[in-house]
Amino acid sequence: MAISPNSFRTGPDERGHFGLFGGRYVAETLMPLILDLEKAYGEAKADPQFQGELNYLLAHYAGRPSPLYFAERLTKHLGGAKIYFKRDELNHTGSHKINNVLGQVLLAKRMGKTRVIAETGAGQHGVATATACALFDIPCVVFMGSVDVARQAPNVFRMKMLGAEVRPVTAGSSTLKDAMNEALRDWVATCETTFYCIGTVAGPHPYPAMVRDFQCVIGNEVRKQIMEMEGRLPDTLVACIGGGSNAMGLFHPFLDDKGVRIVGVEAGGKGVETGEHAASLTGGRPGVLHGNRTYLLQDKEGQITEAHSISAGLDYPGIGPEHSWLKEQGRVEYVSATDDEALAAFQLLCKLEGIIPALEPAHALAHVTKLAPKLPKDNLLVMNLCGRGDKDVFAVAERLGMQV
Amino acid sequence: MSRITKRFEKLKADKRAGLVIYISAGDPDLASSYEILKGLPAAGADVIELGMPFTDPMADGPSVQAAGQRALKAGITVDATFDMVRRFRRETGDGDTPILLMGYYNLVYQRGAERFCKAAAAAGVDGFILVDLPPEEADELKPHATAHGLDTVLLTAPTTDDKRLPAVLKYASGFVYFVSVLGITGTKSATEDAVRSHVARLKRHTKLPIAVGFGIRTPEQAAAVARHADAAVVGSAIVDRVKAGLDPSGKPKPGLTAGVLADVTALAAGVRGTVKA
Numbered sequence: 240m241a242i243s244p245n246s247f248r249t250g251p252d253e254r255g256h257f258g259l260f261g262g263r264y265v266a267e268t269l270m271p272l273i274l275d276l277e278k279a280y281g282e283a284k285a286d287p288q289f290q291g292e293l294n295y296l297l298a299h300y301a302g303r304p305s306p307l308y309f310a311e312r313l314t315k316h317l318g319g320a321k322i323y324f325k326r327d328e329l330n331h332t333g334s335h336k337i338n339n340v341l342g343q344v345l346l347a348k349r350m351g352k353t354r355v356i357a358e359t360g361a362g363q364h365g366v367a368t369a370t371a372c373a374l375f376d377i378p379c380v381v382f383m384g385s386v387d388v389a390r391q392a393p394n395v396f397r398m399k400m401l402g403a404e405v406r407p408v409t410a411g412s413s414t415l416k417d418a419m420n421e422a423l424r425d426w427v428a429t430c431e432t433t434f435y436c437i438g439t440v441a442g443p444h445p446y447p448a449m450v451r452d453f454q455c456v457i458g459n460e461v462r463k464q465i466m467e468m469e470g471r472l473p474d475t476l477v478a479c480i481g482g483g484s485n486a487m488g489l490f491h492p493f494l495d496d497k498g499v500r501i502v503g504v505e506a507g508g509k510g511v512e513t514g515e516h517a518a519s520l521t522g523g524r525p526g527v528l529h530g531n532r533t534y535l536l537q538d539k540e541g542q543i544t545e546a547h548s549i550s551a552g553l554d555y556p557g558i559g560p561e562h563s564w565l566k567e568q569g570r571v572e573y574v575s576a577t578d579d580e581a582l583a584a585f586q587l588l589c590k591l592e593g594i595i596p597a598l599e600p601a602h603a604l605a606h607v608t609k610l611a612p613k614l615p616k617d618n619l620l621v622m623n624l625c626g627r628g629d630k631d632v633f634a635v636a637e638r639l640g641m642q643v
Numbered sequence: 644m645s646r647i648t649k650r651f652e653k654l655k656a657d658k659r660a661g662l663v664i665y666i667s668a669g670d671p672d673l674a675s676s677y678e679i680l681k682g683l684p685a686a687g688a689d690v691i692e693l694g695m696p697f698t699d700p701m702a703d704g705p706s707v708q709a710a711g712q713r714a715l716k717a718g719i720t721v722d723a724t725f726d727m728v729r730r731f732r733r734e735t736g737d738g739d740t741p742i743l744l745m746g747y748y749n750l751v752y753q754r755g756a757e758r759f760c761k762a763a764a765a766a767g768v769d770g771f772i773l774v775d776l777p778p779e780e781a782d783e784l785k786p787h788a789t790a791h792g793l794d795t796v797l798l799t800a801p802t803t804d805d806k807r808l809p810a811v812l813k814y815a816s817g818f819v820y821f822v823s824v825l826g827i828t829g830t831k832s833a834t835e836d837a838v839r840s841h842v843a844r845l846k847r848h849t850k851l852p853i854a855v856g857f858g859i860r861t862p863e864q865a866a867a868v869a870r871h872a873d874a875a876v877v878g879s880a881i882v883d884r885v886k887a888g889l890d891p892s893g894k895p896k897p898g899l900t901a902g903v904l905a906d907v908t909a910l911a912a913g914v915r916g917t918v919k920a
């Protein structure tokens with residue numbers, strides 16, 4: 240294993256690499272556009288006016304800061320660590336996705352782009368993008384696997400109400416990976432006018448770094464809030480991982496705080512040992528897909544295999560490249576939770592705390608229910624409750640054999 | 644001198660442009676795919692691009708996507724692709740027609756660039772076109788390709804401006820593939836005017852031959868490109884012809900190979916009947 244760097248927060252390098260991972264593996268047609276985007280983002284990042292506009296929207300439109308909430312009943316129930324939730328499910332549109340989308344759509348406007356496209360799995364990123372595009376009056380097309388269109392119907396309707404066009408994708412497994420392929424295909428044909436708003440810390444450089452930067456508002460707020468409430472930093476951080484954006488947003492500001500244990504929870508599907516899962520770091524190996532090198536679910540040849548998860552937002556055979564790097568550095572622990580464990584956690588949270596979580600953070604919660612009882616009572620654990628479960632009620636009802 | 648360079652020198656001596664034909668290895672099945680490959684030179688293909696099917700072909704339109712899926716279903720692998728080329732060289736005795744592997748980088752990366760290049764060269768492959776490996780990431784492959792005498796054909800696009808071109812051309816050998824439209828394979832076609840001006844622009848930057856592809860379907864379109872470029876590339880139209888030769892269950896109907904090769908012959912006639920402008 241490599242020697243620990245002085246800081247885990249300096250990546251990527253100027254070519255977009257986090258060690259072996261990341262990079263810009265895209266068709267030449269897109270390459271000049273990606274270089275443009277990198278430049279434009281660099282300028283926006285340093286521009287106080289851009290940051291001011293974004294902060295204004297985060298506060299007054301999205302409703303930030305989101306609360307840090309002490310989950311007292313859950314803490315008692317589990318009998319170990321003191322559990323806090325970062326309540327990003329209370330953001331406008333119901334998840335952390337809006338943090339990133341407001342940044343990217345502002346950037347699209349600044350770059351003079353006249354159309355925005357996005358891929359979506361659970362539909363949360365699609366809804367957030369449709370929302371920001373409505374606000375800024377920009378035409379919006381969202382690509383969504385046809386399997387996800389069916390299992391996240393409420394979000395499809397929301398996107399349509401918000402004026403976006405939803406294009407169901409029937410190629411491959413008809414889930415998030417295929418939606419991303421289709422968005423990239425659209426982008427190659429329209430790149431001069433169209434901004435591709437990627438929903439997670441994946442894709443070619445600069446997306447992994449840019450989306451991370453926009454999501455870091457989560458962790459930055461947690462640092463401040465926990466200092467106010469407890470007078471010290473947390474001991475443990477837990478977040479679920481699809482592409483890894485909500486997790487990176489929580490983790491990144493704490494990466495250099497050695498005393499903070501950090502745990503990412505991938506979707507274990509029917510169990511990693513069954514092969515039907517979406518745990519790229521646990522069950523995959525490095526490869527190249529969607530513009531970057533990262534851990535991927537693939538066969539011996541390098542053909543990408545289909546992911547499986549009850550949660551549409553985690554159903555992706557890859558993961559953001561910075562997570563792959565953090566795994567190899569040993570800075571972050573990556574574990575998995577199965578469909579059934581997530582379903583149990585989903586129900587537990589409804590009953591104990593009166594919060595209906597999205598199925599994605601229900602995976603993080605499933606791990607918390609295993610981890611917290613083993614930790615001392617003074618261990619401060621912060622879990623990112625990154626989305627609310629309204630979108631999932633039909634899918635969960637079906638799984639539980641209930642009629643809605 | 645590489646087989647690719649030799650072939651383009653010959654075309655130059657013959658004062659005509661070449662025809663580059665793309666097929667997906669293993670489409671619709673390994674045996675039929677080999678039969679088509681074997682017949683391509685006699686039908687008039689000057690250069691062959693043998694696609695390596697990938698589950699997630701992000702730069703390809705519906706035709707090539709479907710071809711890749713047929714091939715994957717039929718069990719195509721990288722080794723089977725190498726075998727096709729090896730068998731082609733052995734059985735046809737054709738040591739002149741260049742064969743390039745075209746596809747996505749992950750299949751190369753999983754085997755390791757060095758091992759991949761070694762095996763490809765040993766099988767009789769002449770070079771690569773890797774759609775998602777821009778010059779920025781090509782360092783990993785280029786030294787091994789060079790060591791094994793393999794050309795790296797890079798793509799240029801209408802968005803590759805004069806400022807960027809030198810960086811791309813630095814890694815290019817064999818020929819330069821100009822993607823004539825903004826988009827994926829098999830969708831739009833460029834106008835003859837656009838082809839002319841882009842080829843002229845590229846010629847100012849490189850002495851390498853220029854092949855133009857994307858959206859060329861008919862002998863007339865191929866002829867129009869052949870007036871200005873050193874070669875015309877046809878892919879989606881060919882794999883569509885493969886599909887048309889299948890019965891509803893996906894099995895080849897009699898005459899599949901002959902039908903595909905007849906289309907290649909017609910395209911070749913278009914290219915060969917054209918005097919370069």
Ligand SMILES: Cc1ncc(COP(=O)(O)O)c(C=O)c1O
Pocket residue numbers: 334335360361362363364438439440479480481482483484485486551552553597599600625626627
């Ligand atoms: C609520 C919620 N959480 C998590 C995710 C997974 O994405 P990421 O890992 O990028 O946070 C999604 C994606 O749709 C989501 O909707």
